[in-house]
Amino acid sequence: MADEILYEMRGQVAVITINRPEQRNSINAAVRAGLFAAWERFDKDPAAKVAILTGAGDKAFCAGADLKEMSETGLQILPRDFIPTLGDNVRLSKPVIAAVNGAAFAGGWLFAQMCDLCLASETARFGITEAKVGRGMPWATPLVHMIPQKILLEILMTGNPITAERAYEIGFVNHVTAPGELMDKAMEIAETIAGNAPLTVAAAKEMVYTATEMGRSAALEAGRRIFDHVYLSADAQEGPKAFAEKRAPKWQGK
Numbered sequence: 001m002a003d004e005i006l007y008e009m010r011g012q013v014a015v016i017t018i019n020r021p022e023q024r025n026s027i028n029a030a031v032r033a034g035l036f037a038a039w040e041r042f043d044k045d046p047a048a049k050v051a052i053l054t055g056a057g058d059k060a061f062c063a064g065a066d067l068k069e070m071s072e073t074g075l076q077i078l079p080r081d082f083i084p085t086l087g088d089n090v091r092l093s094k095p096v097i098a099a100v101n102g103a104a105f106a107g108g109w110l111f112a113q114m115c116d117l118c119l120a121s122e123t124a125r126f127g128i129t130e131a132k133v134g135r136g137m138p139w140a141t142p143l144v145h146m147i148p149q150k151i152l153l154e155i156l157m158t159g160n161p162i163t164a165e166r167a168y169e170i171g172f173v174n175h176v177t178a179p180g181e182l183m184d185k186a187m188e189i190a191e192t193i194a195g196n197a198p199l200t201v202a203a204a205k206e207m208v209y210t211a212t213e214m215g216r217s218a219a220l221e222a223g224r225r226i227f228d229h230v231y232l233s234a235d236a237q238e239g240p241k242a243f244a245e246k247r248a249p250k251w252q253g254k
Contacts, residue, residue: 005034006056007041012049012194013187014042018111021057027083027107028066035084043092046253049194052186053115054099055108058179061098061124064106083107085139086114087209093202095193099186100124101179105161110139113146116205118172119186120164121179126172127161145212146172197239198253199230 006017016038018025025031042051055061081089086096098115105127112118112126120126130137143152147170155162167173177185193201207226211219230236235251242249 004028004030005038007038009048010187011191012047013190014045014048014051016042016051016053017056018062019056021059023066024060024063024103025055026063026066032083036090039084039086039090039092042094048094049198050094050190051096052099052190053096053111054183055101058101058123060102060108061100061104062108062111063103064108064129083110085110093205095201095205097186097190099182100164101182105129113143117174117189119175119177119182120167120173121182122164122176123179124164125161126164126167127159128155129159131157131159197235197249197251199233199235203227203230
């Protein structure tokens with residue numbers, strides 16, 4: 001894995017850090033390669049139940065693409081596999097939390113958007129700034145399910161950043177914390193999720209994303225199918241048994 005991406009296990013939680021603080025954690029070739037490797041490592045490690053994605057330092061989570069590199073390469077239409085994007089060219093059944101510690105602009109917004117939950121420091125700012133540099137943001141399409149239409153259009157067409165508090169108000173951010181408390185809060189939520197039944201957690205994630213593609217009736221039917229194997233699992237028997245015996249459940253993930 002490239003030095004630009006740090007991977008650390010904290011119990012059952014994998015903390016993945018974009019490590020280019022002097023370049024505001026912008027996305028270059030090494031960051032892209034390192035993230036592809038990190039997501040693969042997380043996916044294949046049975047001990048890793050939840051991941052947290054964050055940025056090094058306190059200035060930027062990720063300021064987007066490295067425009068110097070982009071200028072030198074003359075990049076035009078981005079290849080489908082150019083940026084490792086969860087839910088698109090990277091598929092994970094495990095939950096991922098964004099801990100946004102500073103500026104999350106352009107591709108940095110994408111990284112926050114692709115995670116299942118998003119926490120932000122009070123000093124964080126979010127912006128889709130492509131209109132200011134003549135680039136595109138087709139990756140922002142899923143935001144129509146996350147942000148009201150008129151608010152989204154203002155963000156896209158002005159390119160102006162919004163505060164963490166505003167991102168929370170419009171439903172893009174789950175929690176806003178003091179700067180020094182961000183990772184503690186992210187770890188608290190990650191550890192709570194990691195302690196839950198893994199099959200149920202994975203099915204909940206699949207159900208929510210599947211439902212965004214469907215109408216109500218189709219989504220209900222899909223939800224039933226998604227949870228069939230959960231109901232039939234050993235964990236589904238272990239949970240009630242552990243409750244009755246007043247002990248912590250021992251999840252097997254099967």
